[in-house]
Amino acid sequence: MRKLLATAAVALASLSGQAFAEGSDVKLLPVSFSFEGPFGTYDYHAVQRGFQVYKEVCAACHGLSLVAYRNLQQIGLSEAAVKAIAADVQIRDLNDVGEMADRPGRPADRFRSPFPNELAARAANNGAYPPDLSLMIKARPNGAHYVYSLLQGYEDFAKLTADQKKAMGLAADFKMQPNMQFNKFFPGHQIAMPKPLNEGQVTYNEEAQKEGIKNDLPQLAKDVVHFLAWASEPKMEERKKTGVKAVLFLVILAGLFYAVKRKVWADVH
Ligand code: HEC
Secondary structure, X not given: OHHHHHHHHHHHHXXXXXXXXXXXXXXXXXXXXXXXXXXXXXXXXXXXHHHHHHHHOHHHOOOOOOOEHHHHHHHOOOHHHHHHHHHOOEEEEEOOOOOEEEEEOXXXXXXXXXXXXXXXXXXXXXXXXXXXXXXXXXXXXXHHHHHHHHOOOEOOHHHOOHHHHHHOOOOOOOOOOOOOEEEOOOOOOEXXXXXXXXXXXXXOOHHHHHOOOOOOHHHHHHHHHHHHHHHHOOOHHHHHHHHHHHHHHHHHHHHHHHHHHHHHOOOOO
16 A cells, blocks of 8 residues: 555656656756747747757757658748758658668658667667657756756766755765766756757857857757747747737627626616
8 A cells, every 4th residue: 555655656746847856956047038928939040040059969869750841931941941951861761662762851851860760769879768859848847947957957976066966955875877977957967968068069150140149058058949949839929829819808708798797787776
């Protein structure tokens, strides 16, 4: 019975977002995104920069299998640019005589995954599986803030002081496993992903540079999260607009009902 209760408690804990922060006082890094709040919208310049970061860095290990190349037109890339991006990628598909063969990508293809299957992905990553990022921002509690922090949460474990370890709620006998990296924000603090992003790793185009956009780590992390947020919900803006319309409609309807009620009951004292 006790075992059953314990299992149920663990299952419940894993369902709630709280589990992520449990046992540590580590707060996510402060940041705000334009897409937050009931009226939030995407900043498509940021989404485009984030796509560049994903393409040049994350795509080496992570798929984005729910997004098609043609969807990139929604973030402001031209049809020709999208065609060129797709054509740069080799997609494995049936050829005219029914054999599997590589062909250049087309806008209608979904993003190509870096590994042919999960086993190959694990084999290339010391047994760990780099998850598909299509829905990552939705899959993690407070996803945008979490991934933004995660990308900047790497520390050299050997250099942490006892006080720092205590503040993060690390057990006294906490030891790093082989091939794992210390990350402040990852549940359990040991992650199999090597630090993927570093200052200056991606060079933005002149337009971005003229706008004064730097390519330091916080900016790169923020942009790639912006892109992944768009990928996880490309129709967010329509959803919010519909919500606002629905609320307006209900407010007007409530006013009408009130007026009708007053009229109907006017003679009753
Ligand atoms: C060298 C391969 C590699 C690269 C490059 C890489 N990752 Fe990862 N990533 C991994 C692996 C492996 C895991 C699984 C880690 C684990 O479960 O311990 C992972 C996990 C993740 C997770 C899930 C964390 C969680 O809470 O489960 C996110 C989010 C993520 N990566 C984002 C990114 C982003 C964004 C980039 C690009 C800036 C990136 N990764 C680049 C290998 C990589």
